[in-house]
Amino acid sequence: MSVPLAPARVSNWVIAAAAFVVLLWASAFVAVKLALTDVTPGQLALARYLVASLAFALLLLVRRPVVPRVQDLFRLALVGGVGISLYNLALNTGQQTVGAGVASLLVNTVPIWTSLLSVVLLRERIGWAGWLGTAVSFVGVAIIGLQKSRWGGFELGVLMIIGAALSQALYFVIARPLLQRYHPIDLTSYAVWFGCLFLVPFHTGLWDAVKHSSSTTVGAIVFLGVGPAALAYLAWSYVLAALPAGKASQALFLVPVAAIALGWMVLGEVPGIVVLLGGGLSIFGVMLAKGVFT
Numbered sequence: 001m002s003v004p005l006a007p008a009r010v011s012n013w014v015i016a017a018a019a020f021v022v023l024l025w026a027s028a029f030v031a032v033k034l035a036l037t038d039v040t041p042g043q044l045a046l047a048r049y050l051v052a053s054l055a056f057a058l059l060l061l062v063r064r065p066v067v068p069r070v071q072d073l074f075r076l077a078l079v080g081g082v083g084i085s086l087y088n089l090a091l092n093t094g095q096q097t098v099g100a101g102v103a104s105l106l107v108n109t110v111p112i113w114t115s116l117l118s119v120v121l122l123r124e125r126i127g128w129a130g131w132l133g134t135a136v137s138f139v140g141v142a143i144i145g146l147q148k149s150r151w152g153g154f155e156l157g158v159l160m161i162i163g164a165a166l167s168q169a170l171y172f173v174i175a176r177p178l179l180q181r182y183h184p185i186d187l188t189s190y191a192v193w194f195g196c197l198f199l200v201p202f203h204t205g206l207w208d209a210v211k212h213s214s215s216t217t218v219g220a221i222v223f224l225g226v227g228p229a230a231l232a233y234l235a236w237s238y239v240l241a242a243l244p245a246g247k248a249s250q251a252l253f254l255v256p257v258a259a260i261a262l263g264w265m266v267l268g269e270v271p272g273i274v275v276l277l278g279g280g281l282s283i284f285g286v287m288l289a290k291g292v293f294t
Contacts, residue, residue, distance in 0.1 A: 014242045017235045018251040024235075026258035028228035029100035029107075030266050032092060035220040038213035041092030042202030044221065047210060049084060049196040051225025056189040059230060065186040075178060077194045079187075083171025084195020087164050094160030099269040102144060104259035105279035106161045111249075111286050112137045113169030121173055126289070133289025140281030147274045184240070188233050250292060253283055 035044050068076055095103050112134050118124040126134075145158040171191075178187055210218060239248050256279060263269040271279070 011242070014239055018239050018248065021232050021236045021239065022251055022254045022258055024228045024232040025252075026104060026255045027262055028224060029095070029104045029259045030262045031220040031224050031228075032095050032103075033100050033263075033267055035217050035224070036092065036096055038217040039206070039209045039221075040202070041089060041096065042199070043206045043209055044092050044224075045085070045088040046196070046199040046202045046206060047221045048088065048224040048229065049192055049199060051222055052192050052229035053196045055226050055230035056185075056192050059185065059234065060189055063185070065189065066182050068190060069181070072178060072181070075174060076187075076190045079171055079175045079178070080191040080194025080196075081198050082167050082174065084191055085198040087167040087171065088195075088199075090160045090164035090167060094157045094164060097155065097157035098161055099271070100263035100267060101256065101260035101269055101271050102158075102275055102279075103161050104256040105144060105275075105282055106141060106158065107165050107168070108253070108256045109137055109141055109162075109282055109286060110165050110168045110172070111290055113166050114172050115289060117169050117173045122176075129291060130289045133285045133287070135285070136288060137282045137285025140278045140283070140285060143278030143281065144275055147272070147278065184237050185233060192229065249290070250287075253287060253292075256283060 032044065035048075039047065091103065091107070098106075115124075115126050115130055116134065119126060141162065145155070145162070175187060175191070182190070210221070236248075239251075260269075260271060260276075260279075263271075
């Protein structure tokens with residue numbers, strides 16, 4: 001009779017790397033809110049990804065990336081345009097009126113949108129748990145959106161952040177075939193460079209805005225470019241190399257929790273009970289759809 005093997009123990013380094021990613025991606029929502037006090041959404045997106053482009057260029061100096069194939073350039077440009085440019089423009093615009101914690105809860109629905117887009121665009125199928133989780137998550141989003149506008153309809157900021165979540169979901173769907181040929185770090189680098197290129201039209205007034213910005217804003221921009229946009233992806237690649245993607249992604253459910261805590265500590269944002277209820281439902285729905293409970 002064979003003896004079942006004990007589950008492999010996750011190393012402390014992997015746990016630390018996952019926690020590092022959660023903290024960086026959660027703090028990004030707070031940093032965006034801080035930076036928007038001195039720069040416009042478009043200027044912030046461009047400045048952030050100018051820094052990130054440099055960070056990825058330095059990162060790729062120490063590794064040997066796969067040179068993009070000519071036939072992949074259009075898809076890589078589309079990935080950068082949708083997943084970097086549109087996502088950040090929509091997120092930054094939305095966060096002008098929506099707090100960091102609420103924004104993170106809405107963006108956390110990306111797996112739901114990714115599944116739905118995969119059904120439409122890739123003809124994939126999702127089971128009953130996926131559809132039930134989608135419905136529960138949408139109820140949570142509706143509660144957040146309607147409560148934010150005092151039950152009179154979704155406000156523009158909420159709609160923009162839902163648009164950002166859709167953009168990121170589309171990014172994952174478009175990028176999926178490319179991951180068969182490119183390392184995640186290399187793919188992210190190319191997406192960042194293309195995304196930054198598409199953000200160049202927002203350069204007008206950027207230098208003057210940054211020059212007259214507070215040190216907090218400048219620090220937030222540099223942090224956004226180096227931390228959540230570069231170091232987090234490096235750490236996440238390390239986590240994915242050590243754990244199955246499904247198990248590793250469960251750590252990302254802590255991002256909204258950390259973002260709410262950081263928003264409260266740094267920005268003084270205290271979400272109401274109704275928003276927390278809607279956020280809890282949206283997270284539960286995503287977990288249900290991803291099969292966490294099965």
